[in-house]
Amino acid sequence: MNETFGAVLRRLRHDRGLTQERLAETAGISGQAVRLLETDRRRFPRPSTVAALADGLRCGPGDRELLLSASKRPSGQSRRLPSAPPDFTGRADEIKELAGFLTAGPATPAVPIAVITGMGGVGKTSLALKLAEGLAQHFPDGQLLLDLQGFGRSGALDPLAGLGVLLRSLGASDADLPTDVASASARFRSAVAGRRMLLILDNAADSAQVLPLLPGTSGTAVVVTSRRQLPELAGVRQIQLDAFSDQEALDLLGDVGGATVLAESDAAERIVRYCARLPLAVRIAGAHLIGRPASAVGVLADRLADLSDRMSMLDDHGRGVRSSIEVSVEQLTASSDPLDAAAGRLLPRLAVLDGADVSTRVASRVARVAPEQAERLLDRLADVSLMEALTPTRYRLHDLVAGYFDEIVPAAERRTVRCAALETYSAMVWQLSRMSRMPSGPREAWADEIWWADAADLQDRNKLLDLLDDERADLVATVRQAVEASPAEQALAVRLGVGIKYYGIARKRWAEWRDVAGAAAPAAVEALPKAMLFADHGLAQAELNDFGPAADALIRAVGELTSIEVPEYEVTTLANLSHVLERAGRTTEGLDYAARALDGALATGLGMEEAEALLVLGMLHGKLGSPERPAYFARAIEAMRSASSPRMLAMPFQMISHSYRETGDFAAAVESSAESLRLLMADNAGPYLPEAHEDLGWTRYLSGDAVGALEPLTEALRGAQEFQLWDREGSVRLRLAQVLTALDRRDEAREHLDRALEIYGSRGMAAADEARALLDKL
Template sequence: MSDLEPLFLARSEGERPQAPGPDLLILGELVVRSGGRDVALPGPSVRALLSALLLTAGEVVGEDRLLELAWEAEKGSRRALQCAVHRLRGWLGRLATGCRLEYAGTGYRLVVPGGAVDLGRFQELLKEAAAAQNPERALDLLSLALGQWRGPVLGGRPEWLAVHPLVRAIEQARVECAAAVADLAFRLNRHDVVPLVGEVAALAPYDEPLQARFVRLLARAGRHAEALRHVEEVRRRLADDLGIAPSREVRSAHAVALQGEVPMQLPPGLPDFTGRAAETAAVTEPLLSGREPRAALVFAINGPPGVGKTALALEVAHRMAALFADGQLYADLRDQAGRPVAPDDVLARFLRSLGHDSVPGSMEDRVALYRSRTAGRRVLVILDNAAEEAQVRPLVPGSSGSAVLVTSRVCLAGLAGARLLRLGMLAQDEAVRLLVRVSGRDGLAGDPAVGEIARLCDLLPLAVRIAGIRLAGRPSLRPGGLARLLRKEDRRLDELAVHGLAVRPSLDAAYRDLAPAHRQAFRLLGRFGGAFTAQSAAACLGVSPDSAAAYLEALVDAGLLEAAADYRLHDLIRLYAREPAPD
């Protein structure tokens, strides 16, 4: 048993068993253990049958398939199979381990105690890792999965079995597991798994994606000389054995090894991020599709103030970070005063982060160098709070393989090739879940006052979060009490403020970006209590319908007005519009 297996057994059974159960090991040479001791294996024909049954992990296996797996079909016979079945049953009975061979009408099935077969443990750990919400937990589970392996499947096997599709699929799962370990370890800066990944990389010398990941992992661990030597070995092996040049992935990993540290600038995401399943999938699915686009993928996320644009971008970025092993760059495109940041200043920061200390003076030269530095690499760029398309265009890498996530209050429809994603308010059930999670009071989920709070918050994520923080910070404050405070319209925006987080400043920022005429129109439209038409807006504003339509579209673009069949100010925005104008 490997050093890692007791951890798996303890976790899955609650505590380590007093007397070790049987172990049937095929992820390496065939080994059978009972009571913690190796058992002498049966003769070749029975051993071949046992191996075939273990490969199929408890399935019912027909006689033809057993002959194929055990004796390469044409070299076996049904009589030989029946003889081997009889001997295997006797051998299993003498072991007294709870293992038995059953005939199930259409074939045979090997019944074993749970967790006894290392292949089954490996597959179960992969499932647990896929379901894990925490990346550290996922990495630990995947590392345990790799720890089940001692060598090639059924080491010492005949050549025809080595190339059998079933065996190749199992060994490919090991390679994919090692690649996932490398991705997570790179992201989490975990160096302890380097030997695990290196062991698999040595057994898959022509798997370029895995070799590239191993090189990056070595570089991330500070082992740059070793990483460079490994790249050279890969290059020479591909040239000598296959007559091909290294793939872009390997060349990119080589650049990482030469450069040293790669930028990993993502701010923390929200641990209680809730909802947005469809919007998240709209970004992650194209990134995971495996199709190589002709240019960098650009996603432009827009929506009203406080709707969670940055939260969604960071949630996606953290989920997808492992796909972008050449780095993740982040820039807030507004300064502390809310003014747009010049793109040439952002370019200078990005270039230094990419290892280029000498930054050209002109904007054109910076753009050219930035695109050269990102060409052929997989870099994720997060551009937060963009004011307009012109601010974003110079910051988009010029070649495929990279991706850009942009957030903005305005719709960046003029950004060529961008996939536009507009965020609306949360669904009622999502807002309730978020409120409960932030409050830390799981028992509130069924309280009607919680649903009322969510509605009084306009289902706006920022407002809902603030309400949840208030409940979390004051255990004596009940949902009904907070709902009573929020019902007072003249106090609602004042109540939605806590610990430096507030709804009003986010609306201030959007308001300040408006032209003077649009500000005046916004204030006047605050008189409406519900939906209104362009015609009624024209009457309210005292302008022509065409002028009113232009004002309304400007407010829609700013995220302050919702347009559907009619126009509508959300309640919190309407209350803000009725307040005295900010200085």
């Protein structure tokens, strides 16, 4: 058997005592290129590369001819396809589906056509070639590949020229080739009629380029690859290729890079994450590790962590990720189709946004076009596989596409885009505030009506809440980015941070409220918004049972309020602080702040704050064993009845239950919890019910009634899932696990703990440790 080019090159290099790096230096090519050639990852180098290597090796005529001969592709084969990459990985399901379709016989259309779409570098051509290898026996009359150059700088191949290539492959002479597309297409259909062949039309620009190249009768099957969706091709089987799974990406990295990858699994996982699991990027990263020690895996991961370094490392001399993305973008922006060109202009602006995905609403504001036009532009970007359509109104930009634009979008344009997104989110949360029927206070007085003008079209509160649910991850990411940026972005982050309270409370999105308020607070310049943000940060942390940091944030808020005159808000903040201090076990501080809150409430006539201060004083006195607790509770309930709604009245009963529970008076605790739940159910309180059900169930369990605890806890879990309250779901599952363990239903308990650990662990919450500890006991 003839030696491969890699084997010849490796033998000649060894004969001369050269390392790969030394040969690369003398030949004037990269060390990576030498490694790829010697391992047969690139089997047929260009003549110029062969000549450079021969010069670097100082080859005589004989060895030079040997290198040149080994570099040539075999001729005279009926299968005129290159081989699939030797390290081809994954795609088993896609191969099975397409192979079954292309060989289904009578069940298949006269000419079965499979279309493989996806972004550049996702492995469309490799999949087509691997598919062809497995189908060789089904198409004994030959397999042909035509590169349509649809996404390349030289321009798409004209259908007439493509037909000429195909006809020559089938034996036609140049003199016999038709000179118009219709005649050439008819000649091609005649030439393949009655043959069992497989035709791969690779890298198609659009359907118009493909249609004249299709056979007309049964026997021949077609595989088309394209970065663009091809809806005009009727009766096809289409596969949209996505990036690899984590395991597939790791397998490919190991196949390319060698055994050193397996020795550094953590670093390897980082590499595939930085490569966004894109096969092209993973393959290039693996090539950097060929023949390198295990320590190189960690070094490469560290280099890829830097975004600008990442794009350079994955470039591969103009044939890598950057070049692949450039070609797609250049084709859009240079297109004569106005929609293509507009989509190309929008793409870099979308890449600036620091969220996981983008909505048509945000895109329309960033592009300064109507939402309907923004949707058309996003659809076009999805058509050419530069974005992914997640839902009819949400789209995702590939990580490496975003990384490509990170290098080239000017700073001024970045500021403009981020400000547009912040203004959009801010308008939505402040529009919600106008619908929330909250009592007027310093927050409402601080706001400017122009802030919500952009959301005037959102008049349905439930639909607005649903929109904010969809946007919440991107909203948080954008605020975190903004507070580290320009003063204009910081000011908008503060505006948004102060306004998001209404959403946090309405949807019980405590984590998002905490993250936005906590990020924005240091960026606030004026005392009032700074105080509101610190207070909100503390209240959100308290809802997540993180009472120590919550108290510290509220103390900072009280400190800011001493410099301005907002007595009602100061009383409210003092009351909240005293309650959080009680929860944190800081009794002495709590008594001081509660007394200040009560004095302020009585002086300003604030009934709700009076009730809360009395409640906290009762709870604190209960911890001290004081007989004054019931009297404080009775005064608090009376004050609350005259100052609030039934829903608000449920809150003090829940607090009273906690106080009695902590001191072992379980009969009074169960009675108060049940009354709190009754009030909320009568008021149809929706997302507030899971907490009340959990509270009653847990109180029953602590009183010794494990069986009676199951029903309210099960209902709490159902409600937490219905309203997507992940923090409540995690807490309820911990409670259920302990109750089920007490009832000796350990398998069910373990299932709840596994899920709780998943919920808390994915968010880095301390409660994950509690879940692990309970699992260990099982």
